[in-house]
Amino acid sequence: MALEYPDNLQYLDTHEYARLDEDEEIVTVGLSAFAIDQLGDIVFLELPEVGDTVEKGEKFGTIESVKAVEDLKSPISGEVLSRNDILLGEPEQIADDPYGDGWLLKIKPDDLEDLDDAMSAEDYRDQVEGM
Amino acid sequence: MQCKVRTPGLNNPVGAEKIPLPTLSLTRMGNERVLATYNRSHIQPFNAPMSLRTPLYPLSVDLNARFTDFAGWEMPVQYSGIKQEHQAVRGQAGMFDISHMGKFTLQGKAVLAQLQKLVPSYLGKLPVGQAQYTVLLNPQGGIIDDLIIYNQGTTADGSERVTIIVNAATTDKDKDWLLAHLDPATLTFKDLSRDLALIAIQGPTAIATLQPFITEDLGTVARFGHIQGTVLGQPAFLARTGYTGEDGFEVMVSPAVGQTLWQKLLDAGVEPCGLGARDTLRLEAAMALYGQDITDETTPLEAALGWLVHLDDVTDCMGRDRLMTQKATGLERKLVGLQMTGRAIARHDYPVLHDGKPVGQVTSGTLSPTLGYPVALAYVPAALAKVGQTLAVEIRGQAHPAQVVKRPFYRRPS
Structure with missing residues (x-):
């Protein structure tokens, strides 16, 4: 299966992605298809509550596959506007559509400059595929 | 995502160090460290210590398996996916390369008297086969290790023959x-660990699927029985044992036949x-994993392995005094099964x-x-x-209810 690296996203070296909406007011955070593929069958997810704040580079949740437990890190500081409650109930669905229905959080960013440190799709792909 | 590397057990190889970025970092997997690689793991990393490969390694590469370093061996951790593999063994048949x-x-x-x-298990009445x-x-x-001792009987000149299978990480x-x-003056000890292939075929249809390639009737071999048989016309050691909770055989043959x-x-x-499905299968069957559930620090009585301790018949064996004392004075701790009430998964070391007070430690855990x-x-x-008994497991700082089952x-x- 060829993995996707959508161009309109920015990526962390810890495999989370950030997508800025057109009005530049909301950032959607998820996990890259590469990371989900590497983790294998996802069985558990922990996310913050709506209204919580998240910090750039800090842990905001946990994702578990059958074998592995991994921290989720935020690409940006801000307030949690919504979280994907469907995914909390059926975490395995994250693999079906990581960049669409498999999103994790929508964040109201404090400062969009936080994203300046994130990678382009091309850079991220080069890093993870190591070519 | 950044991973928490749990304290590596003694089984964890020192060689598998974290590669900076592209990997998903190191994660505990059973007592293995999973160095998540990205489909190129069959290529030896530059400067990495040479790892051992089983005779079936190239066949697993052909199947696009993902590999992990396990006790110095480059082993397949999954093929199609842990859940699918797990379900195949519970429902039909699966096979594992356990040549390591x-x-x-x-x-x-x-030989048996020396062993x-x-x-602590009585070997005096262990039948041939x-x-x-x-x-x-x-x-x-x-516990130094858990192992299976196969009694293969006596040769014409009166010498006893025994095969022993032990864990990969503890072989040396x-x-x-x-x-x-x-x-050493009375017996010949051969280490065939790197010379033979060992395949476990497990599941409700395992024996029927294996039978066409075997000359002997596998149905006549009892549970925990074994024979020196014939696979594809070649000599093989066939044992009705396994590590999944299902019926099946473990087949030891030459690399080519394997x-x-x-x-x-x-x-x-x-x-x-x-190895991923192997771990979830054995855990559902509550079979101990050496290095996690049982170690040098745990006795078989504590580890709920009292059924293999025969102190009445075994009047002299290593560690017997301690076991006798534990029997007389009772155990301070016991290995139990826990079922989590919620969805949160208890893991090794939690x-x-x-x-509200810490009273014990999880040694293995998974979503079944x-x-x-x-x-x-x-x-x-x-x-x-x-x-x-109602207990709780601390998972990332929070208490999650659990029950002893x-x-x-x-x-x-059956």
Whole structure:
């Protein structure tokens, strides 16, 4: 299966992605298809509550596959506007559509400059595929 | 995502160090470290220590398996996916490359009597063609390893023949221990660990699927029985043992025969399974994993392996005094099965709580693919070890309720 690296996203070296909406007011955070593929069958997810704040580079949740437990890190500081409650109930669905229905959080960013440190799709792909 | 590397157990190889960015970091997997690589893991990393490969390694590469370093061996951790592999073994048949396991043969005078000094299970009545699951004990009654001793009978000149299969990570330790405590003048000890292929075929249809490639009638071999048989016209050691909670065989053959058999079983529809599914399957069956559930520090009585301790018949063996004392004065802690009430998964090393206070430790835990809820093995004080006891497991700083339940978590329909 060829993995996707959508161009309109920015990526962390810890495999989370950030997508800025057109009005530049909301950032959607998820996990890259590469990371989900590497983790294998996802069985558990922990996310913050709506209204919580998240910090750039800090842990905001946990994702578990059958074998592995991994921290989720935020690409940006801000307030949690919504979280994907469907995914909390059926975490395995994250693999079906990581960049669409498999999103994790929508964040109201404090400062969009936080994203300046994130990678382009091309850079991220080069890093993870190591070519 | 950044991972928490849990304290590596003694089984964890030192060589598998974290590669900076593209990997998903190191993660505990059973007692393995999973170095998540990205489909290129069959290429030896630059400067990495050479790892061992089994005779079936190229066949697993062909199947696009993902590999992990396990005790110095480059082993398949998954093929199609852990859940699918797990379900295949519960529902039909799966096969595992376990060629990395330690394989010893012993031949000589009074081999079983010599081994008896090292294990708490009574070997005096072990029939020819039968096997005993047991443990090597240190003087303190702690477990050096768990292993299976196969009694292969006596040759014409009166020497006894025994095969022993041990864990991969402990092969060298066990060999040193055995050689130090057996009398080399009276027996020949061979380490065939790197010379033979070992394939486990497990599941409700495993035996029927394997039978066409075997000359002998597998149905006549009892549970824990074994034969020197014929696979594809070639000599083979066939044992009705396994590590999944299902019926099946473990087949030890030459590398070339192993490769051919693997391919034929694949063509017959047997699901190739990796160490990931092996771990979830054994945990559902509440079988101990050495280095996690049982260690040098735990005795078989604490580890709920009392059924293999035969102190009435075994009047002299390593660690016996400690076991006798534990029997007389009672155990301080016991290994129990836990079922989590919620969805959160208890994992190796998480604290077990009672009334908010830490009282024990989880040694293995996973979401049971068959049962659909999280299960775990944990050491708890004997007073809190009764089935039905309510406890909690601390998961990322929060207490999650759990209950002591019967082991195994899963038992195959008979």
